[in-house]
Amino acid sequence: MADQSFILSAPGKVILHGEHAVVYGKIAIAIGVNLRTFLRLQPCDNGKVTLSLPNTDTHVSWNLHELESLTSAYYxxxxxxxxxxxxxxxxxxxQFSGIPAGDADTRILAVLAFLYLYLSIFAKSRLPSLKIVVWSELPTGAGLGSSAAYSVCMAAALLNAGSVISHCPLDGVETxxxxxxxxxxxxxxxxxxxxxxxxxxxxxxxxxxxWGGALKYKAGEITPLKRVPVLRILLTNTKVPRSTKILVAGVRDRLKKFPGIINPVLDSIDAVSCKCEHxxxxxxxHxxxxHYCVLEELFDINQQHLNVLGVGHPSLDRLCQVTLSHGLHSKLTGAGGGGCGITLLRPDTDASVIVAVLQELRDCxxxxxxxxxxxxxxxxHVPSALREEILHAVSGL
Structure with missing residues (x-):
């Protein structure tokens, strides 16, 4: 087992195009967003495993001899x-954790996911004593892939600690x-x-x-895009709660009621995704x-399509109005009905425009x-390469 402390991170994601249409076999483009989840793993010799999730004020610890009684189920x-x-x-x-069946609290599920990964990866070896801290820049429950970033960080950290994957050399590089x-x-x-x-x-x-970058998803098949530029965006969380299940059901009902209208909209969303990929x-x-003008038009077209599907919301309309008044183009990302939206920033977008837009949106x-x-x-990551506030968050507990 690797005996060194290390810090790693994984990004969240946004859906660039293809929301809801992907349910009907159309293409969706998902792309990594540089709001990240960070994990610090520190080997220790106190006979315990400690997991701290400061974002949700979750701190749990187990004695190794208690966990060893569970390993037979994962061997x-x-x-x-x-x-x-x-x-x-x-x-x-x-049962081991005293959690009632059916309890779906995010914090509890995160702990269960950790225990499953830890026991599965180390079941055939000696359970190591570890201290793990996970901290995230991603808001939870906003459709930005926060749970996946957590799972990726946890899997990578435990596989790395168990020498299932190589401990990446960092001589002369920051990441x-x-x-x-x-x-x-x-x-x-x-x-x-x-x-x-x-x-x-x-x-x-x-x-x-x-993998980061961007992925194309269609009918269960995931294909990485070969070449993906880094694009600047504003990411806005309207903080309006929504149910993905209810929104998906609403689109299905609208499709049943108006198939001749909705099917062409889904086909058009698919065409937007294809054009975006190119x-x-x-x-x-080059x-x-x-190219940015085309991406802006695609944002506008797709946002209108999503409104036709019935997954828009006044909070998202307000986002689009505020940004458009400054010459910027926005669309919802994810399930809609509130939630999050993204705004494309061209390379020549003036910093004063960004400051003004951010202030107006925060005023909303x-x-x-x-x-x-x-x-x-x-x-x-090399710790010295991380921003001070991130390093403090992941290593201070």
């Missing part, structure tokens, strides 16, 4: 190709990544964590968290302002960030 797992998640494994963890085969192992284990948290996830969020590849090779009661999309996936 058969394959470290390279995880076996299917068994309900009885999760039930055993619930390092693993090879493709090792990233595939990380992704498989992260998907297991996502299943515990979400039940039946698509696998898109953890794939973006693992434009992103062109920007990566960027020009004309929204949370806003200026960030990038096309962010790198899970990465190992």
């Amino acid at each position: 058969q797992n394959d470290l390279v190709n995880p076996l299917p998640l068994l309900p009885e494994q999760i039930e055993k963890l619930r 390092a990544r693993w090879n493709e085969n090792e990233l595939d192992i990380i992704n498989k284990w992260a998907f297991q964590g996502e299943k515990i948290i979400h039940g039946n996830p698509s696998g898109v969020d953890n794939a973006v968290g693992t 434009v992103l590849e062109e920007i990566a090779e 960027p020009s302002l004309s 009661g929204y949370d806003c960030w200026e960030t990038n999309i096309g962010a790198p996936g899970v990465s190992l």
